[in-house]
Amino acid sequence: MKVKTSAGLADIIGKQKVIDKAQVLDRYSRDNSFTPSMRPRLVVQPRNADDVQKIVMWANQTRTPLVPVSSGEPHFRGDTVPSVPEAVIVDLHRMNKIIRIDRRNRMVVIEPGVTYTQVQPALAEQGLRLSMPLLPRQSKSVLASLLEREPRLEPKYSYTLPEPLRCLEVVWGNGEIQRTGEAGGYYPTLEQQWKMGLAQVFSGGPGQVDYYRLVSGAQGSMGIATWASVKCEILPGVHRFFLIPSDDLKDLIECAYRLLRVRLGDEFLVLNSVNLAAILSREADGIRALRDKVAPWVLIMGIAGRDLFPEERVDFQEKDTRDIVQQFALKLLPAVSGVRGGQVMSTILNPSSVPYWKLAYKGGCQDIFFMTTLDKIPEFVNTVFAGANALQYPVSDIGTYLQPQHQGTSCHCEFNLPYDPGNKIEVGRVRELLQTCSEALIKQGAYFSRPYGIWADMVYNRDAANKEMIKTVKGIFDPNNVLNPGKLCF
Amino acid sequence: MALEDYRDDCTDCSRCSYCKWIPLDHIKSAKFARACPSIEYCGFQAYSLAGRLSVGLSLLEGRIGYNDNLKDIVWKCQLDGACDVSDKVCRYNIRGLEVMREMRFKLVEDGQTLPQHKPYIDSLRKEKNMMMKPGVNRGKWADGLDVKNLAEDKAAVVFHAGCRYSYDRGLQKTARAAVTLLRNAGVDIGIMGEEESCCGGRAYQWGYRKDLNAFARKNAQAWTDAGVKTVVTPCAECYYTFKRLYPEIGFTFEVVHVSEYIDRLIRKGKIKLRKNVPLTVTYHDPCHLGRLGEPYVPWQGTKQKIYGQIPVWKPSRPRYTGARGVYDAPRNVLKSIPGLTLVEMERIREYAWCCGVGGGVLEAYPEFAAWTASERLAEAKATGAEAIVSACPWCENNFADTVKTQDERIKVYDVIDLIHMAL
Amino acid sequence: MALSRDAYRALGDIVGPGYISEDPAVMDSYAYQWLAETVRPNHSKFMPRPEAALLPASTKEVQAIVRTCNKYKIKFKAYSTGWYFYGAPFSEGVIQMDMRRMDHIVEIDEKNMVAVIEPYVIAGVLQAEVMKRGLNCTVTGAGASCSTLVGATCYHGSGGTSIYTGELRENLLGAEWVMPNGEILRTGSVGSGCGWFCAEGPGPSMRGIVRGALGARGGLGVYTKCAVKLSPWPGPTEFPIEGTVPAYRSPLPKNFRAYTVAFKDWGSLFEAYYRLYDNEICYYAHRQWTMLGADLGPAFWMLYQDPTKSLDDIQEFVRKREVKELTEEMRRSFQLVLVGMSQRDIAYKEKVLDRILEETGGWKVKKWLEPEMEQFSLLYLLRLGRKNLNFVYTGGWVGNFMQSGTPDFVKKYEPIAEDATEEYQEKGLLVDCGSDSMMGCVGSIGGGGQCGLEQFGFYDVADKASTAAAVEWMKHCIQEEARRNIPPGKEGMYLAVGKTHAELQRDLAKQPLTHTWQRKIKQALDPNNLGDRMYPTLDEK
Known part of the structure; x- marks a missing residue:
């Protein structure tokens, strides 16, 4: 495909798809993370693959950095904020077929x-x-x-x-x-x-x-x-949600291992009381009240019956689950402290209500997440809580989300740190907590498989071979480094 | 037969590596999953059945000639047949063990012998034994034993002690105990004494095909002259030779391993075991009694193709899979001993790991033989047994020597020894 | 072209004197390969002879060998269990690395269901070890004698249990890779020093370079370790085994059930595939018994149950009335193993299966319901320790077709496979075992959704005319596929080994971008071009 080098982007894909209004550009220049803001030069909204290809070819010929964006606001990870000046945002949200x-x-x-x-x-x-x-x-x-x-x-x-x-x-x-x-x-x-x-x-x-x-x-x-x-x-014909509360995370993890071992449970995640409250309540007081009421840790388990004999499937899996859970002196419950499984189900089977659930408590939130195995999680929890204590960040505000992945061979571990973005002290504290905890967790063996923002340097400094390989591959597929330069390791 | 007659077998190898493992269904651990001492000790592909089949084909196609490495490949193998069993689980038409043996015959016939074997073969031809001992001393193991000498007498059953029992002072007591046991049980038994000759089987396995014929003729004649109907031997290698090789030459006697005979006598109530033997033991299946100890089935046939391309033999060719070897008799005997506990190793029966001795390895590559034995002893110890028991003097001797040199802490017995202890 | 003495000494110094050889007989044992006869002059069983064979014992040694190869510009090829010609040198001047000394199960993380293994850990061994811990691994269609690492990194990785245990490509949780330039890459979490649980990342996942739909088949460096995901095994710690060699069988507990299910036509059979995907009841699901031909296979499987019988007796079995009936009853069939994690689970799964059979007009083949037959099925299918029975007829077979896709897609080429084979069987050029001698996974990836059928053609490997006919059949299949707008199957991959460079380039040009990317990757990782065409690249114009 040939693209006229001399042509401006508007000439190539049509001016209605190119936006240069300051107000719009400002929106793309920052997000909810601590990533430094950088105003893009343009926003372009392709309608199809042909548009995208033309844009990328043009960018190669003009050596223009491109920042692809698919989701709408709010953004959280800094990956959609340009790292270099004069970037063009490729906003794909109109490609929504x-x-x-x-x-x-x-x-x-x-x-x-x-x-x-x-x-x-x-x-x-x-x-x-x-x-x-x-x-x-x-x-x-x-x-x-x-x-x-x-x-x-x-x-x-x-x-x-x-x-x-x-x-x-x-x-x-x-x-x-x-x-x-x-x-x-x-x-x-x-x-x-x-x-x-x-x-x-x-x-x-x-x-x-x-x-x-x-x-x-x-x-x-x-x-x-x-x-x-x-x-x-x-789509399940029958779908029930259950809760397994526990005061002790280690007990819950042992139980989770046993359930994962026999692939029981469709939806299968662990939230601490803060996050359970955060997903169910829509405002700070409600979150606080619920947080203080439920057990510190709750394993949420959905059991779905699909296609043939869905009711029977859910019934027997519920019984099998109950048998296992009892062995750990825990209980498989339809409701905990007034929180019903059905309520959890209707919440987590849908996108978040507005405002986004992580923002409902204090208006801002920073996340620390990484991959590990379930057995190591208590150590990481201790590290984060110790880090929070050292910086006088309230441990009671830290949300925790554990998501077993890949059929239980690994686990996503996420800590959510709500804060008031208008409160400079809180902002500073969370910023420092994010930095120090991330460093401590990495040292401890947490695998930051998705190294956004400040994590990229921390991660790639520990794995020179992968960094080298990624750069090699980048050199093959994006030799002019037009796609989102300044992120990761290039 | 000549190697050329096995060209199809060499070409048919699918290079699947089944020959390196015990039948895959039986694998219970990483540690005891291997079947072939040769490839495990030597490493290179050529030292497996598949490798040797390819070397055979290479020889036939003139791609390679003779050199010392080739001899090493051909002889650094116990010919224990474990590969053959595993292979035949899937490959009905391959005669792997026969090809490996045929390669030895070819090399010997072409004058490409292994120097380490020469003194043994020379001695065999002169002294009629594989122990490099004077032939005149062969009957001394039975000195003072109250048993018929069939060189002068007649009996229905001959006890053929074999070379190792005849000459190995440490083991002679076992042979003596066996004869006494049988005689006391009322068996009309005799020995050939000084006139007993090597069975010829070991020379045959080393590649000296013609020597087998000479010894077979001599032994068969002696037994016939003595009115023998049944040959009983405590040696697994002799058993294999009499059971499998002699009939092929045309000599057919009833051949019974002593453990089988004792099993019969116990079941008939003619041997009564009264003493407690409080031992936990594990039983090692000698290759030549077990998987190689299947009876010979006479057969002659021709090859033809059916269903377009399937080569088959008409009439059906017998299949030696290891299924009909002697496995239960020695175990029955052990189980009948009061107080004794039999525990099994992971590799047993048709897929047992070799003791290390066979195929001329002990004589040519003693370190390899010792290594093979030490692997087996490790397996035996893993069962928690205090002793490893076998039914072949060659196995026992190699185990005992390895225990001694490697300072192992496990006892070695023959089945007969334990019976003797229980009387 | 012998190696220079300097090079040979340098390589020998790395592994030690007992672990290097250049003896012609030893070299020929490496050159000998199944399928060589389909591509080599005069249908020779020998691929090009390697210049030397080495037995490295560690990643360090492998890296040193690769670095030495770069220094002296020596091509190298590593293999693990070494089954078939992909593992052998494709030209003169290549050294062979035989990985058999790297045979350790480095770690089994029972809780997290992860095993870390070296190249020479075969599936049968890994399965035996993980069964002790209540776990199972994917045994690829090639069977228990093959390296699990190879399935995960170097080649395909599907097997009969893939629908439940996943394809090894999916199960790969990390790899240690000595790249052809001598550098070592450890993918995912292990590269960051965090343990072997995730192959992806950090960031863009270089796991994507490690392997794709297919691995590099020895053409791009050496994999020295990998981690694979394990799966639940609610059975005994080892297979209890009964029966006489070779008809071993395993009486597993009642939460294990094996069935041969059959259908009146292909349409119903593939409909059942879809229903099984949607209902998630399979632990094992595969067309296995038909690999020996729908006409002749049942007779062989019955013969196999009788240890006193030999292949020479197969006609006797074919003539038996009950075998004839069985042959018709299981003409369109596949095998299933249901495993209950509990008694409730197995009861539910049985009920669902019955309903699926009712809906699709299928049935459970009666003979295979007999306890001993079921026990035989369980052991055979779950261990897959007798997979090489596909060599039983003639010592040679080639598997054509096997293009993976949805059942609706596979249904489209099934009749082409039968048509293209029938003529060769009728003329007696291939074993006349029935034009459906197709095997393949019901679900070749985790959860199903994809399957394939591999059409076996059995040729007498010791008969050059028969071998030549098999090659003709392969070419004929490619032509028929092209005529009916179906991509070439595995036969195309096999024959590619024997093609000239120009012929190969013409083929690769049909997917220019893929093979251009691969050239760029190879140029970056193998600057001295020490790998071979198993990692195919399109020449730069």
Whole structure:
């Protein structure tokens, strides 16, 4: 594809898709993280893959940095804030078509602007649903969430960590467009593939590289995905939620191990009382009241019956679960301290209400999250709580979210640190807590697999070989470093 | 037969490596999953059954010639047949063990012998034993024993002690105990004394095919002259030779291992075990009594193809899979001993690990033989047993020597020794 | 082209004198490979002879060997268990690394269901060790004798239990990779010193370079360790085994059930695949018994149960009335193992299976319900320790087709596979075992959704005319696939080994971007071009 070098972006893709209003640019110059603000030069809103490819080619020819953005505000990780001046924001939210829902193969193909709010009802009509991260904001792009490797609620369906993401169409940093996985095989178009009964199910390849993994976790620095195929689950016919409260995290973890070992539970996560309160209440007083009422740790477990004999399936799995839970002197309960399983279910099977649940308590929130194994989590909790105490940050405000992943072989561990963004002392304290705790956790063996912001240096300084390899790969797929420069290690 | 007759077997190898492992269904641990001492000790692919099949094909195709490395590949192997058992779980048409033996025959016939074997073969031809001892001393193990000498007498049953029992002073008591036991049980038994000859089986396994014939003729004639109907031997290698190789040459006697005979007598109530033997033991299946100890089935046939391309033999060729070896008799005997507890190793019966002695390895590569034994002793110790019991003097001798040199703490017995203790 | 003495000495110094050889007989044992006969002149069983063979014992040694190879510009190829020609040198001037000394199970993390293994840990051994801890691993379709690391990093990784235990590609939780430039990459969490639990990241996941749909098949460095996800095993700590060699069987507890389920036609069979995906009841689901042909297979499986019988007796079995009936009853069939994590679970799964069979008009084949047959199925299918029975007829087979996809897609090429094979069987060029000698996973990835059928053609490997016919059949299949707009199957990958560079380039040009990326990756990681075409690249124009 040829792009006239002399042409401005508006000439190439149409001026209605290019925005340079200061007010708009300001919105993209900062987010809810501590990432330094940087005003972009333009915002461009492509409508299709062809637009995206033209933009990337133009950027290569003009050496213009591009920052891809799929989700709507608020942003939290700093990855959508330019790190260098004169960047162009590639805002993909108008590419929001649900391209195809395939009930038989349980696949959906979506563009990057499609949100959970949009896709779940459409899928439900076909008897399907997507597994979700915990309460994504309503504007959250499904594709971005998957590429960010946000943990899903159902570890048993996570046969590989990037699940349920399967195939992508990617415009690489050098402007080449490629379909990954099965979609990049013998039949060049999606239509031909569908005609042959294929459904972009297999994520590997094409050939001897898993391309979609190179794009995942890259914060938009390798390529821009223009559609993705995603595996769906059958919409449960019967779905019940249960709570297993515990005063002792270690006991709960032992119990969780046993349940994961037999793949019991569909949704399966642990929240501390702060986060349980935060997801269920909509304002600070309610959060505080509920937080003080429920047990410190609660394992939330959804049991779903799908397709044949759903009621029976839920019944026997409930009984099996109860048998196991009892062995740990814990209880599988339909409700805890007035919190009903059904209430939890209706909350976490949907995107967050507005304001975003993490902001409801104090208006601001910083997260520390990483991967580890369940058995190590109590040590990390101690580290964070000790760090908070040292800085006089109230431990009682720290939210904790544990999400077993990849069928229980690993666990996402997240600490949420709410604060009042208008209170400079609190801001400073949280900023320091974020820095010191992250360093301490990394030293302790926490794996920051998604190294946003300040974590990138900490992580790559510990793994020179991976850093070198990432730079090599970046050099191949984005040789002019036009995609989100300044993030990660380039 | 000649190596050329096995060209198809060499070509048919699927290089799947089953020959390196015990039958995969039986694997219980990483530690005791291997079947073939040769590849484990030597490392290179050529030292496996698959490797040797490819070397055989390479020889047939003239891709390689003779050198010392080739001899090493051909002889650094106990020919214990474990590979063959594992292989035949899937590969009905491959005769792996036969190919490996045929390679030895070919090398010997082409004058490419292993120097380490030469003194033994020379001595065998002169002194009629594999122990490099004077032939005239062969009957001394039975001095003073009240038993018929069939060189001068007649009996229905001959007790063939074999070379090692005849000459190994440490083991002679076992042979004596066996004869006494049988005689006391009323068996009409005799020995050949000084006239007993080597069975010829070890020379055959080393590649000296013709020597077997000579010894087979001599032994068969002596037994016939003495009116023998049944040959009883306490040696697994002799057992294999009489049971499997002699009939192929045309000599058919009833061949019974002493453990089988004792098992029969116990069941008939002719041997009564009264004394407590408070030992926990594990039983080592000698290769030549177990998987190689299947009876010979006469057969002649031709190859043809059915269903387009399946090569088969008409009439059906017998399959030696290890299924019909002698496994239960020695175990039955052990289980009948009061106070004794039998515990099993992971690799038993048709997929037992070799003691290390066979195929001329003890004589040519003593360190390899000792290593193989030490692997087995480790397996035995892992069962918690105080003793390893076998039914072959070669196994016992190698185990005992290895225990001694490696300062192992496990006892070594023959089944007969334990019976003797229980009388 | 012998190695220079300097190079040989340098390599020998790394591994020690007992672990290097250049003896011709030893080299030929490495050159000998199954399938060589399909691509080598005069159908030779030998691939090019390596210049030397080495037995490294550690990552450090492997790295030193690779660095030495870079210094002296020597091509190298590593293999683990070494089954078939991909593992062998493709040209003169290559040294072979035989990884058999790297055979340790480094760690089994029972709680987190992770095993860390070296290259020569075969699936049968890993399974035996993890079973002791109530866990299981994916045994690939190649069977228990094959390296689990290879399935995870170097080649395919699907097996009969993949629908439940995952494909090894999915299960890979980290790899240690000596790249062809001699540098070591440890992917994911282990690279950050955090342990072996996650292969992804940090940041963009270089796990994607480690392998794709396929691994580099020895063409791009050496994998020296990897971690794999394990799965639940609610059974005994070891298989209880009964039966006489070779008809071993395992009487597992009642929460294990094995079935051969059959259908009146292909449409119903594939419909059942979909229903099984949606209902998540399978622990093992695979077309296995049909690999020996729908016409002849049942006779063989019955023969196999009788240790006194040999392959020579197969006609006798074919003639038996009950075998004839069985052959018809299981003509369109596959195997299932249901495993209950509890008694309630198995009862539920049985009920769901019955309903699925009712809906699809399928049935449980009666013969395989007999206790001893079920016990045979359980052991055979779950350990997959007798997979090489696919060699039983002739010592040679080639597996064509096996393009993976949805059942609806696979259904489209199934008749092509039968048509393309029938003629060769009828003429007696391949074993006439029935035009459906197709095996393959019901669900080749975790949770199902994808399957494949591999059509076996059995040729007499000792008969060059038969081998030549098999090669013709492979080419014929490719033509038929092209004619019917189906991509080439595995036969295309096999024949590629024997193609000239120009022929190969023409093929690779059909997917230019993929093979251009691979060239760029190879140029970056293998600057001295020491790997081979198993990592194919499109030449720069």
